[in-house]
Each structure stands twice: as C-alpha cells, then as structure tokens.
Amino acid sequence: MVAAPSRTATHTVTGQEGTRDRILGAALRLFAEHSFAGTSLQMIADETGLTKAAVYHHFHTREDLLTALGEPALTEMRAAIEAATAQRTPSARAERMLTEFVDLALRHRKLTSMLATDQAMIHLFRTQGHYDELVGRPLTLLAGSAPDPAGRISAAVALAGIAITAGRELTDDLEDDTARRHLVETGRRILGLRAPRTPR
Structure with missing residues (x-):
C-alpha cells in the first residue's frame, strides 16, 4: 500500500507552484513594460520580493521564462x-x-x-x-x-x-x-x- 503524501510535502509542492506562478506573472508584467531584452532576472526577483537565487531555482534564464x-x-x-x-x-x-x-x-x-x-x-x-x-x-x-x-x-x-x-x-x-x-x-x-x- 502506497502511503499518501504528507501534509508538509503537499504544502511544499503547492508553495513551489505558487512561487513559480508569481515569477511568471511578474515576468509577463515586466516584459510588457520594459521589453524582453530590457528585463533581467534581478528585476523579476525585485518585483516578486524574492532573491535572484530563488528565481534561478525555477528558471535559469529569461528564455526559460x-x-x-x-x-x-x-x-x-x-x-x-x-x-x-x-x-x-x-x-x-x-x-x-x-x-x-x-x-x-x-x-x-x-x-x-x-x-x-x-x-x-x-x-x-x-x-x-x-x-x-x-x-x-x-x-x-x-x-x-x-x-x-x-x-x-x-x-x-x-x-x-x-x-x-x-x-x-x-x-x-x-x-x-x-x-x-x-x-x-x-x-x-x-x-x-x-x-x-x-x-x-
């Protein structure tokens, strides 16, 4: 019998998905405002209140975004x-x-x-x-x-x-x-x- 995922594990996955969605939403806003070439990962990190390392954990490049x-x-x-x-x-x-x-x-x-x-x-x-x-x-x-x-x-x-x-x-x-x-x-x-x- 396979054990159900723990509440902590489920919460972690949900949190990661939420962070990913926040990053994508910020990227879309900034691309629209500053252009794709004019937007950096640091700008996206600042927009979301995350560190650049946190953004990089989900997306290594603007191209990935x-x-x-x-x-x-x-x-x-x-x-x-x-x-x-x-x-x-x-x-x-x-x-x-x-x-x-x-x-x-x-x-x-x-x-x-x-x-x-x-x-x-x-x-x-x-x-x-x-x-x-x-x-x-x-x-x-x-x-x-x-x-x-x-x-x-x-x-x-x-x-x-x-x-x-x-x-x-x-x-x-x-x-x-x-x-x-x-x-x-x-x-x-x-x-x-x-x-x-x-x-x-």
Whole structure:
C-alpha cells in the first residue's frame, strides 16, 4: 500500500507552484513594460520580493521564462490551426482561423501583443522553430481564399492588428464578447470575408 503524501510535502509542492506562478506573472508584467531584452532576472526577483537565487531555482534564464509563459498559447494555437485546417473550403478555413485567433489573443492579451511587436521575442521564437510554424501557417490559412501578395499582406495586417489591439488599453474596458465581436468583424473586413450565415 502506497502511503499518501504528507501534509508538509503537499504544502511544499503547492508553495513551489505558487512561487513559480508569481515569477511568471511578474515576468509577463515586466516584459510588457520594459521589453524582453530590457528585463533581467534581478528585476523579476525585485518585483516578486524574492532573491535572484530563488528565481534561478525555477528558471535559469529569461528564455526559460518566456518558454513557460508561451507554452499554453502555443498549445492553443496548434489546436486552432488544426481546427481551421479541417474546414472544407479556403473561406471556411480563413473564418475559423480568424475566430480561433481572436479568442486566443483575448485569453493571452499581453503575450500575443508582445509576440507581435517585441523583436527579441520574435527572434527567440524563430530560433526555437516556433515562429514559422505558428505564424506562417495561420497566415496561409487566413490568406487561403486570396493567396496572392495582396491576400498575404491582408492576412499579416489582420493577424498583427488583432494581436496588438487585444493587448492594448483600448479593449480593457470592453467585455470579452464585445471585444471579440469587433475584432472578428474588423478581421473579416480586412480579409474580405463574409460573415457565416446564421441558421434560422
């Protein structure tokens, strides 16, 4: 019979997870305020009230922090790409990619905004092999009904514009449903998509 973990052990694990979450939250705030390149582990330690050694215990580098911050969004983006790819027509694939990305951008407002504008983050994701996979494929899907240069440019404007706008103060006072509706409608106009017919 396997003994249950002691209360002390459980408390320790919970405490470690709580400290890790505090570090990630502080890192996200500081990356947004000072940029990825402009934020040090010491700044993150100061923000959390921890020692630099305590931060280093959980994350050895800023790159480790960014990887941990980005993993949930990357996983969701892969699922969104799969869902869009499964649609039957180019327009349906573009519509599904658009709506999935708007939802993702609103769930990860600060991160998606930074990934669209912070050159150090973009470079890191390129070197990790994520950027082309997770930006190139959505662009192809969004431009699917018009895969010429104009369509690809429209797709890039829609993708970057949604990511940046979702993370700006402009949407802070909006309910998520309202922000979602406006972002999707704007994306459709940029991409030349018609809103799907609603069943009567």
